[in-house]
Amino acid sequence: MSNVTNKQQPAVTRVDMSMKIALFIGVMLLIFLFWFSPNLIRLCLYAGRILCLRLFLPRQTGWNIRERQAKQLKQAEQENGGLPVVIEKALGSITLTTP
Numbered sequence: 001m002s003n004v005t006n007k008q009q010p011a012v013t014r015v016d017m018s019m020k021i022a023l024f025i026g027v028m029l030l031i032f033l034f035w036f037s038p039n040l041i042r043l044c045l046y047a048g049r050i051l052c053l054r055l056f057l058p059r060q061t062g063w064n065i066r067e068r069q070a071k072q073l074k075q076a077e078q079e080n081g082g083l084p085v086v087i088e089k090a091l092g093s094i095t096l097t098t099p
Helices: 017-036 038-079 083-093
Strands: none
Touching: 017 038
């Protein structure tokens, strides 16, 4: 037996490539604005926040839905004695008999 305990993971554990690219472009834009037009920095921060949320929130929601479905299927599989739920549905009412 191991003494590994389950720890609560942080709320945001995944950041995909589109989010990284959006953040990188935003940082580069802020550096550019800092040198050439400092009065537009606040406006770009607001726009960047909206853009990042519009990119990230739908993806996070999809990840959460798929994770919840996977947990439900895993639980159903364990209740079924290890037989995958998909196979059970495909077999339907077929009963296997031993000779």
